Amino acid sequence: MKVYFAGSIRGGRDDAHLYYQIIAILSEYGAVLTEHVGNPDLAVFGEDDLSDREIHDRDLKWLFESNVLIAEVSHPSLGVGYEIRCAIERSMPVLCLYRPSEGKKLSAMISGCPNLQVAKYQSIEEIMAIVKMFFTQYTTISK
Ligand code: 6K6
Numbered sequence: 001m002k003v004y005f006a007g008s009i010r011g012g013r014d015d016a017h018l019y020y021q022i023i024a025i026l027s028e029y030g031a032v033l034t035e036h037v038g039n040p041d042l043a044v045f046g047e048d049d050l051s052d053r054e055i056h057d058r059d060l061k062w063l064f065e066s067n068v069l070i071a072e073v074s075h076p077s078l079g080v081g082y083e084i085r086c087a088i089e090r091s092m093p094v095l096c097l098y099r100p101s102e103g104k105k106l107s108a109m110i111s112g113c114p115n116l117q118v119a120k121y122q123s124i125e126e127i128m129a130i131v132k133m134f135f136t137q138y139t140t141i142s143k
Contacts, residue, residue, distance in 0.1 A: 001030025001135075004066035006084070007037045009044065011077030016040045019072060022097070025128055026070060029135045033062040063087060068138060070131070073110055073118075074099040081109070088115045093141075095134045097121060 003026050007019040020038035036042055050058065063069065069087040071080050073096045087094050094116035098106050111118055119130040 001068075002066040003030045003032045004063050004069045004083070004087070005032050005034045005037055006069060006071035006077075006080045008072075008075040008077035008080060009037065009042065010079065012075055013040075013042070013044055015072060015075045016042070021124055022070075022072060022127060022131075025124075025131055029131070030067070033066060034059070059083070060086060063092075064090060066092070067142075068093045068095070068134075070095045070097065070134070072097045073106065074101070074104075076107065081107070084110065084113075084116065088113070093117075093134075093138055095119060095130070097127060097130065 005019070005023055005026055007015065007022075016038065017040055020040060023032050023035055023038040026032050063083055063086060069083065069092055071084055071094070073080060084094055084096070096110055096116055096118045098118055098120050099122060100106075100120055106118070110116070117134070119134075121127050121130060
C-alpha cells in the first residue's frame with residue numbers, strides 16, 4: 001500500500017504539526033510517500049534543493065504511484081486542490097479530512113465533488129477512526 005498525503009506547504013504551515021501526526025497514523029497502513037509535508041521545519045519560503053518544475057514532476061510521479069490520496073483540507077492550498085483533481089482524474093480513492101471552524105467554510109469544489117469523500121473531525125482520535133474505516137473500505141473494494 002502506497003499512500004500520498006497532501007497538506008498545505010506554500011498555502012501556509014499553521015497545521016504542520018497536525019500533518020506530522022496524521023502521517024504517523026497513515027504509516028500504520030502503508031508507506032507514506034510524502035513524509036516531508038509533515039516536517040515542521042519545512043517553512044513556506046524554506047530553502048529548496050529542487051526547482052518548482054522538479055517538485056511538480058516528482059510529486060505527480062509519487063501521486064500516480066500511490067494507491068490512495070489522503071488530504072488535510074482545513075487550511076486552503078492551491079497545490080492540495082490540484083493534487084486532489086489529478087487523483088480524481090486517475091480514478092484514485094480520495095479522502096479529505098476537514099476540521100470545521102467558526103467563520104470558515106470548505107470550498108464547494110471539494111465539499112460538492114461526488115468523486116471524493118470528505119470526513120469532518122475535531123480530534124486525532126476521530127482521524128484514527130476515519131482512516132481505519134477508509135482503509136477497510138479500500139481493501140474490501142479492491143479485493
Ligand atoms: C520548501 C519550502 C517551500 O516549498 C518547499 C518545497 N516544496 C514542496 N516540496 C514538496 N511538495 C510540495 C512542495 N510544494 C508543494 N508540494 C505539494 O503540493 C505537496 O505534495 C503538498 O501536498 C502540496 C502543497 O501545495 P502548496 O500550494 O500549499 O505549496
